[in-house]
Amino acid sequence: MLDVTHALELDLVRKTYGDPLHGHQALTGASFHVKDNEFFTLLGPSGSGKTTLLRLLAGFESTTSGEIRLYGKPIQSLVAEQRPVNTVFQQYSLFPHMTIAENVGFGLKMQGRPAREVAARVEEMLALVKMEAFRNRRPAQLSGGQQQRVALARALAPKPKVLLLDEPLSALDLKLRQAMRLELKQLQAKTGITFVFVTHDQEEALAMSDRIAVLADGVIQQVGGPREIYDRPANLFVADFIGDNNFLKVEVLSRQGATAMVRGAGIEAVQARDAAQGASQGTLMVRPEALHLSAGEGRVRFAEKARVLADIYLGNALTYVTALPDGTHLNIRDEDARRAAKPIAEGQTVEVWADAEAPMLFDGAGK
Amino acid sequence: MSTPANQGKLAERAGMLPAALFVAAFLLVPLGLVVAYSFMPANSFGGVDPGFSTDAYRNVLYEQRLDGSFRLSAAYLLIVWRSIYVAGLTTLIVLAISLPVAIYIARQVPRRRTFLLLMVTIPFWANILIRTFAWILLLRDTGVINGFLTALGVISSPLPLLNTTGAVLVGLVYTFAPFMVLPIYGRMERLQQSQLEAAHDLYANRWQVFRHIVWPAALPGVVAGSLLTFIPCLGSLIAPELLGGGKQMMLGNLIYRQFSEARNWPFGAAIAVLLLVIVALIGLVQVYLARRKFAGKVA
Ligand SMILES: Nc1ncnc2c1ncn2[C@@H]1O[C@H](COP(=O)(O)OP(=O)(O)OP(=O)(O)O)[C@@H](O)[C@H]1O
Ligand SMILES: [Mg+2]
Numbered sequence: 144m145l146d147v148t149h150a151l152e153l154d155l156v157r158k159t160y161g162d163p164l165h166g167h168q169a170l171t172g173a174s175f176h177v178k179d180n181e182f183f184t185l186l187g188p189s190g191s192g193k194t195t196l197l198r199l200l201a202g203f204e205s206t207t208s209g210e211i212r213l214y215g216k217p218i219q220s221l222v223a224e225q226r227p228v229n230t231v232f233q234q235y236s237l238f239p240h241m242t243i244a245e246n247v248g249f250g251l252k253m254q255g256r257p258a259r260e261v262a263a264r265v266e267e268m269l270a271l272v273k274m275e276a277f278r279n280r281r282p283a284q285l286s287g288g289q290q291q292r293v294a295l296a297r298a299l300a301p302k303p304k305v306l307l308l309d310e311p312l313s314a315l316d317l318k319l320r321q322a323m324r325l326e327l328k329q330l331q332a333k334t335g336i337t338f339v340f341v342t343h344d345q346e347e348a349l350a351m352s353d354r355i356a357v358l359a360d361g362v363i364q365q366v367g368g369p370r371e372i373y374d375r376p377a378n379l380f381v382a383d384f385i386g387d388n389n390f391l392k393v394e395v396l397s398r399q400g401a402t403a404m405v406r407g408a409g410i411e412a413v414q415a416r417d418a419a420q421g422a423s424q425g426t427l428m429v430r431p432e433a434l435h436l437s438a439g440e441g442r443v444r445f446a447e448k449a450r451v452l453a454d455i456y457l458g459n460a461l462t463y464v465t466a467l468p469d470g471t472h473l474n475i476r477d478e479d480a481r482r483a484a485k486p487i488a489e490g491q492t493v494e495v496w497a498d499a500e501a502p503m504l505f506d507g508a509g510k
Numbered sequence: 511m512s513t514p515a516n517q518g519k520l521a522e523r524a525g526m527l528p529a530a531l532f533v534a535a536f537l538l539v540p541l542g543l544v545v546a547y548s549f550m551p552a553n554s555f556g557g558v559d560p561g562f563s564t565d566a567y568r569n570v571l572y573e574q575r576l577d578g579s580f581r582l583s584a585a586y587l588l589i590v591w592r593s594i595y596v597a598g599l600t601t602l603i604v605l606a607i608s609l610p611v612a613i614y615i616a617r618q619v620p621r622r623r624t625f626l627l628l629m630v631t632i633p634f635w636a637n638i639l640i641r642t643f644a645w646i647l648l649l650r651d652t653g654v655i656n657g658f659l660t661a662l663g664v665i666s667s668p669l670p671l672l673n674t675t676g677a678v679l680v681g682l683v684y685t686f687a688p689f690m691v692l693p694i695y696g697r698m699e700r701l702q703q704s705q706l707e708a709a710h711d712l713y714a715n716r717w718q719v720f721r722h723i724v725w726p727a728a729l730p731g732v733v734a735g736s737l738l739t740f741i742p743c744l745g746s747l748i749a750p751e752l753l754g755g756g757k758q759m760m761l762g763n764l765i766y767r768q769f770s771e772a773r774n775w776p777f778g779a780a781i782a783v784l785l786l787v788i789v790a791l792i793g794l795v796q797v798y799l800a801r802r803k804f805a806g807k808v809a
Contacts, residue, residue, distance in 0.1 A: 201707075201711055202710075202711075203707050203710075203711075222710070223707065223710040223711050224710045224711070224712075224713045224714060224715055228711075229711055229712065230707075230708070230711045232704050232707075232708060234702075234704060236702065236704040236705050236707070236708040237708075238705065238708070238709070238722075238723060240726045240727070249709070249712050249714075249722070250712035250713055253709075253712055253713040253714040253715075253718055253722075254713050297712070298711075298712075301712065301713065
């Protein structure tokens, strides 16, 4: 056994709101761990149970069953003020009647630290989030982005073992959000504190996280690094939720080890990584950027004929929307095609190639 | 020079005219009358005689002896003091009861909140005289409480409950509690649950959350409720009259008597002016404190 203490370990954590038998099950048996000094993200659509999970960690809600350990110690019996974790709330929840400095110093003051230590730490934290100039203002006199920084400083000041962040960037505009992504990431590296970050924005999750847990309907769908989750989604939900994707209905022709030959939707025979658990029919997933309009090294032929319906030009990417012979749409984001001088005309028929390892076969019908 | 700004101001002033007229007619004129009466000689059949006199104010502090000389007397000052004391004590008791009630109501689900607020305002539904008589029925020697205790054998002779300062306090607290509950509730309703959670999250225990988050949030409501309780209490008439049996005279009773039995309108008016001055002083303190707080905010 490896002697590594994880920052957080969750064993079959369940949360049912209201009546334990008939109430709403917001979280079903979540088991995963968060490593020490990790930027860990809980990613999922609205209502998937992200906030619920975070509140269980903070101690605002109690688990229905299961165990949560913080650096090896079970913490369910501890109330919020006894847990060495701090939270950055979605709406910041700064104390309106206190100055910025008083807000930041609140946690330390409640811990009974001497005033001089509190003052020094407050200055340190305000410097960290570049808010020194605002120390005597009230929260109402700050912009959303500034309040955000103060909320961060306030939660970091008592040096929590784990920092919990519930969609902290969702109230900011796009530019600021992108700037704050980088800052948060750097802040995490600088402080060495384990971050558990909640978001429903997959781009945010991919950009910032060391590892991601994908949640849907109170169930952990997959835990892994950004690449792993993007390239090897555990199921159709994850494949659909993270990034763009093509889904084709196919039947299995043959299987060999971890691969399967499939056919359908107007494609003759394509080799795919097999995650269909023996099913004879399934859904083939292939990302638009893994599809090409020309042959090349490491590419296999994916479809003989696809008719170009439209092109979507986004500056840094060009996507062709095509239709396979049976009418199924296939999006192709080919880097060469973007650089080509002339776009392919509507109605023209093209041949489609795929990166050999890209297609993946899943059980089930998809959407 | 009709700059747009000037025009705006003019329009604003014109818009305020109805309100200004209303205040003049229903506040300034009666008040002016009271002040004027207080500086006029008394007519022994009630009302005032024309002329100017400061007798009324002298009478607050001095008592005229049979030989016509004046002697310092604390009788009326005692009534002033009792009024302040009873009103202050009432305010404290009302606050102690209302704060937890308001916090409790604000924490309920909306439907229950509405119901509980309705319950708080129920005393308003009945006339104040009827409510006060109900207290007499409860408190008098042959009343419900004494009857109950006697039947139980706890006491052999009735406890003197009615016609005491305690009875006056009970009546006042009962009357004014809603005036404290409602403004505090208004503040508590706006206090976000996440503020309390944030405080707990930052290691504050229940007492510290109350002290540092709940109380500061409630404070404007507490101030408003205290003024709404203290000021009317100072001049209250019915509770001291009926529950205090007239023995626990307060400023309201004193004023009332000067205009009725005693037929000394100028003296009654002078006491009313005195009451007004006390209230105005409280108002000034309140404004000063609010200013100081505001200044602190901007600095
Ligand atoms: N206090 C509560 N009582 C009952 N049900 C609740 C409560 N809080 C949340 N839920 C339910 O639990 C589920 C998960 O909610 P949760 O707030 O954890 O979702 P979320 O992933 O944070 O969503 P969002 O992205 O919209 O914030 C939802 O269906 C929600 O309605
Ligand atoms: Mg949420």
